[in-house]
Amino acid sequence: MISRKIVLPGDLVSTNPKTAGPGTYVEGGKVYARVLGLLDKTDLGVRIIPLKGRYIPSLGDTVIGIVKEVTANGWIVDINSPYIAFLPIPENPAMKPNRKPNDVLDIGDAIIAKVMNIDPKMKVTLTMKDKLCRPIRVGRIVAINPTRVPRVIGKKGSMIKLLKSELDIQIIVGQNGLIWLNGDRRKVSIAEEAIYIIEQEAHTEGLTDRITEFIKKRKVELGLAEPEEVGKTETEQAEVPEEFKENEEKKVEEAEESVTETENAGEKSESKAKECQLEERR
Amino acid sequence: MEEIKLIVDGKRLDGRDFEELRPIKIEAGVLKRADGSCYLEMGKNKVVAAVYGPREVHPKHLEDPSMAIVRYRYNMAPFSVEDRKRPGPDRRSIEISKVSREALEPVIMKELFPRSAIDIFVEVLQADAGSRTACLNAASVALVDAGIPMKGMVASVAVAKVDGVLVLDPMKEEDNYGEADIPFAFLIRNGKIESITLLQMDGRVTAEELRRALELAKKGAMQIYQLQREAIMRKYIKEKEVVE
Structure with missing residues (x-):
């Protein structure tokens, strides 16, 4: 470059x-x-x-938002932009006729959604009718400067592929600078650190190589990749994401079926959701 | 009045030439929470500027559906002057906020962000004449640092008439005992002065003197513009060096 x-x-x-x-x-x-x-x-x-600037929504963007308000016909979502977004009830597939909007999504819940429409007055409408879209109940949200998002994704997704393959975690990047990470806690922490480095050094060259090095170094430091154990941990980890996905889906279902029920998984996801918010504020 | 000599042997009280600026120090991006910020010293003036936005407008009724609104707050710290300044906005700071806002509004591309607000806060930590010009210079750097789209940059400087001579960038004594004080602000694009965005005058000068004052201010503003550029460049080049 x-x-x-x-x-x-x-x-x-x-x-x-x-x-x-x-x-x-x-x-x-x-x-x-x-x-x-x-x-x-x-x-x-x-x-x-x-190099700097706020996120301005544009059509079709994937964004991560926090529900700010529940109304009779939808949710008002903060998408880390000068403009607040609205998610109408018909655009959330989790919504069934016999359920109240605040049982499906409550204030403080994080969601992954897509920008469906923007009118000339900059009223933003979201949709969750996409397989990428979901409420976030597990994992961690990292906030970065929205102008640095292209670097986190990399050329044709090279950077994000690197993070995913090196660390075996789920990553969804919102165009608004919020990034959802899910997987092994320690690996998520490494990814978080790596993302902050990318944010800091977005306008410099040779970034991908430095990040590769950094991840390898951190993995060794955290005992995730001792030279002998490399093969072992990787085979183990290969199975983890699927389990996580399953767990997550289960949790989501559980949460949907009985919100008041506080099972272990539910508690965990709740505490994690709080963690998310804290992360996000930072 | 004539007891105080402000010009001795062709030099000013602080040893400057008539067309010489006070030493200027600019640092961009000093505040973590603001979208853009700047710390600026212009002689004994010390000011901090913070820019937030574009962001949601509160209260809602101020919202403009066709463009962003710009809000500028000039505020002096109680300890910024010798006698304690009563905290809070007063007649003077409200006026300065207004004229400074109007100096920046034509530069900011407001129409790109309908229904949003761009907030600029400037705090004077230490004042020593020409604090509004120092604040505008700091605000301009902070706006660029915040990544707000603009037509160019604003550089501001004052010219005073002291003992019958026009001097650039007056300090406190010259401002207090001089005959006139004229702050200017210019829109600078691609290293050229495009237009005047602020011009005030306190005192009296002839039309000819005003013309000369303008030329003098232009020279000063260009020097300030270079320093502003360097300050922003420094921030990003420093980041580059840390990596290498």
């Missing part, structure tokens, strides 16, 4: 208005940068990769 130049708002980036891409504006036939970011100039056009 070539080192890119840092540009500030108002810097002249091109004299051809036809090349103007995201992060630029045209005035008097000239193209200027409008945000702080890295200049990406190719034959196709000029764009600025922002």
Whole structure:
């Protein structure tokens, strides 16, 4: 990767208005940068990769949100953006005619959803009619700067694949900078640390290699990958995710069937959900 | 009045030339919780700026369905001046907040964020004349640091008339005993001054002097603009070096 130049708002980036891409504006036939970011100039056009900024929802994005309010016809969801989102009852498949909205999702619950519609007044509507979408009852949510999300995903998902294969955990990245991690606690912790490193060093080069090294180092430090045990732990771990998935589904079902019932699993997921919120606030 | 000599042997009281700025120190991204922040020293002025947003508007009725609203709060700490300043907004700080907000509004691309608010808070920790210009410079850096889309950057500087001479960036004595004080703010794009976004005047100067004051301020603003750029660049290049 070539080192890119840092540009500030108002810097002249091109004299051809036809090349103007995201992060630029045209005035008097000239193209200027409008945000702080890295200049990406190719034959196709000029764009600025922002270094900072809030998440602005766009159609079809996967987002992770926290339910802020339950209303008669849906849920109001905080998606870590200047705009709050609304999840209508018909858009949540978990909703059955004989159930109340606050039995399905209550205040403080985290969900994975997709942006279904945005009207010109920036009223955002979410949907959960997708196999990726689910309420989050287990795992951990990590919050990062939304502009760094593309780096966490990597080129064609290279970074996320690396994390998943090295650590054997479930990861879902919300475009709004919230990332859900699920799996072995220690491995999730390593992933969390790795994600923070990616966030910090997003605009530098050779990041994937450094992250690979970092994960290997941390795995050894935490005793997850002693040279002799490598094969053993990996075979063990290979089975874990499926179990986790099953557990999770069970938990979800349990929670749906009897919310008041506090089974061990339910308690665990509750405490984890709290943990999630704490993480998120941080 | 003439007992206090503000210009001695062609130099100012603090040894500066007429067209010389006070030493400036700018640091971007000093606050963790703010989206963008900046600490700035301009001579003895010490100010901190924090930018939040775009974010939800509270109270809701201030919301504008077509663009973001910009809120600017200039506030002086009680310990920022020699006599204790009564805390809270007063006539002066409300006025400065208003003019400073209006200086930044044309630069910020508000139409990109309908129904949201961009909040700018600037605290004066120590004041020594020209604190509104210092605050605007800090706010401009903080806005860039917050990643808010803007047409360019704002650089601000004052010119004073002291003992019949126009001087750049007056300090406290020159402000208090001088004949006029004229703060300017400019929109700077691609290293060129595009327009004036703030111009106030306290005291009296001739039309010709005002013209010369403008030229003087432009020179000063360009120097400040360079320092602002460097401050932002430094933050990101430093991060780069830590990695290597």
